[in-house]
Amino acid sequence: MNHSPSPTPTADGRAEAWLARLSSPECTSADRAAFEDWLAESEANVDAYLQAESVHALARRLASDDLLRAAARRARRNPAIDRRSVLRRFAMGAAIAATVVLAIGVIRRPKPPPTVPVGRYTTVVGEQRTVALEDGTAMRLDTATTVRVHFARDQRVVEVVQGRVQFTVGADAPHAASPRPFLVKAGSGTVRDIGTTFQVRHVDADVEVGLIEGVVQVTADATGTSDTLAPGEQVRIDAQGALQASQPFDLAVARAWTQGDLVFKERRLDQLIAEMNRYSATPLRLADPALGALTVSGVFHIDDQAALVAALEQGWGLKARRGGNGEIVLHKADR
Incomplete structure (x- = not known):
């Protein structure tokens, strides 16, 4: 029309x-x-x-x-x-x-209303969700994630309160006079996008930012230090607010979780269990913490805990037993 x-x-x-x-x-x-x-x-x-x-x-x-x-x-x-x-x-x-x-x-002169109100988006344990914002940005929310969105006339701001999000940033709404900066706040860090796809993880007090496409600038708010990432790089802001040196960012692993898979390459077993527990209301636990040093490689679907347990029993000599509070306890298999 x-x-x-x-x-x-x-x-x-x-x-x-x-x-x-x-x-x-x-x-x-x-x-x-x-x-x-x-x-x-x-x-x-x-x-x-x-x-x-x-x-x-x-x-x-x-x-x-x-x-x-x-x-x-x-x-x-x-x-x-x-x-x-x-x-x-x-x-x-x-x-x-x-x-x-x-x-x-x-x-009684009324104040002009904001262009977009504050929005809050949340996923529960085991849920993943894609949210489309009015500027064309797509957010892929991982399990147990909460974000707050506020678009003003001069900037677009998203706060990752907790969890992990992949951002594919839009060019801005058609009615905007000029593209507004897109900023992501997480913990004590700020990510400034320059038209790109990137991931932000905020768990406890740590913030990790990994770049898939384009360019982003990551700033530690406490010190003002910043780093500009290239695709395949990631950076961490620690609990003290310090910006760490950039590290390689495994793009295959990064893309896998958005499709519901976890890819592990020679990673510690306790790291794998901690990651899988984020997606399940039935936690896995190691009977002996020393078992956490076992190295594991494989692709595991986030909602198929039974397949993971079966793989650990067959390939790593473990045995699963039901513990208290409904948890699954992994023991070293009896000889």
């Missing part, structure tokens, strides 16, 4: 043009967002719109005014009646109403 163009921001008549556009059945969400941006430019724009709206409302009321309508009928029946007296009465009423509305506007 073709829509008529939005009002042109000329020096005069902008408030009246916006009033007409917003009243039109063809008004779009993009038009309303642009109108909010115009209001935010200055208080004068708010005053102008309030005045235009009040005059428009007054015109509707006067159209049903019995005395005015009677005067108009008399004027039509008797051409000798001075039509200017009718117009003067209408103009005087409009001026009085506009003055009253402007005075009220000074006292």
Whole structure:
């Protein structure tokens, strides 16, 4: 469907043009967002719109005014009646109403609403979810993850409260005058995107950022130090807020969890169990902590704990037994 163009921001008549556009059945969400941006430019724009709206409302009321309508009928029946007296009465009423509305506007001027309200997105244990934001950004939330989103007129901010998220950042909403910076807050770090795909993990007090495509700048807020990552690199901000040196980022492993798989390459068994436990309400536990030093390689689906246990029993000489509180305890198999 073709829509008529939005009002042109000329020096005069902008408030009246916006009033007409917003009243039109063809008004779009993009038009309303642009109108909010115009209001935010200055208080004068708010005053102008309030005045235009009040005059428009007054015109509707006067159209049903019995005395005015009677005067108009008399004027039509008797051409000798001075039509200017009718117009003067209408103009005087409009001026009085506009003055009253402007005075009220000074006292109770509404603040322009934000373009996008704060949003909160959460996944429970074992759940993964993709969220599409209005600027074209896609967020893939891992298990037990919480994020908060706030898009303002000058920037786009997402806070990773806990968990892990993959961001594929959009170019920004079509109505934005210029692309707003996309920032991710996590713990004591800030990630500034430059059109890319990256992952942020915030567990306990540690923050890890890994880059898949594009460029990101990671800053430790406490010290102001920063690092710009290239694809295949990751960086960590520790519990003390210090930015560590960048390390290689295994892209195959990084992409696997977004598809529901965990890829382990010569990793410690206790690390594998800790990772799998994030996806299950039935935790795995090692009877002897020394078993955690066993190295494991393989691909394990996040919601198939039974397959993992079977693989550990067959390939690593372990035996699973039910423990208290419904947990599964892994022991060294008896000879």
